[in-house]
Amino acid sequence: MIxxxxxxxxCAADSDDEGTVALVSGYITEQEKQLWMLSAYLS
Structure with missing residues (x-):
């Protein structure tokens, strides 16, 4: 997914779509944080 x-x-960055870049960057950051927390919890 990430x-x-x-x-x-x-693709959004290549198209100079700053709104989509900001939105997707936020989603990626949150998903990576959740993945890290889940991994730490399960270890």
Whole structure:
């Protein structure tokens, strides 16, 4: 999922779509944080 969002982020950045870049960056940041917390909890 994060990989696809990174591809979307690249496409949005190439299109100079700053709104989408900001939105997707926020989603990626939150998902990475949740993934880290889940991994830490399960370890």
């Amino acid at each position: 990989r696809l969002q990174r591809e979307l982020l690249t």
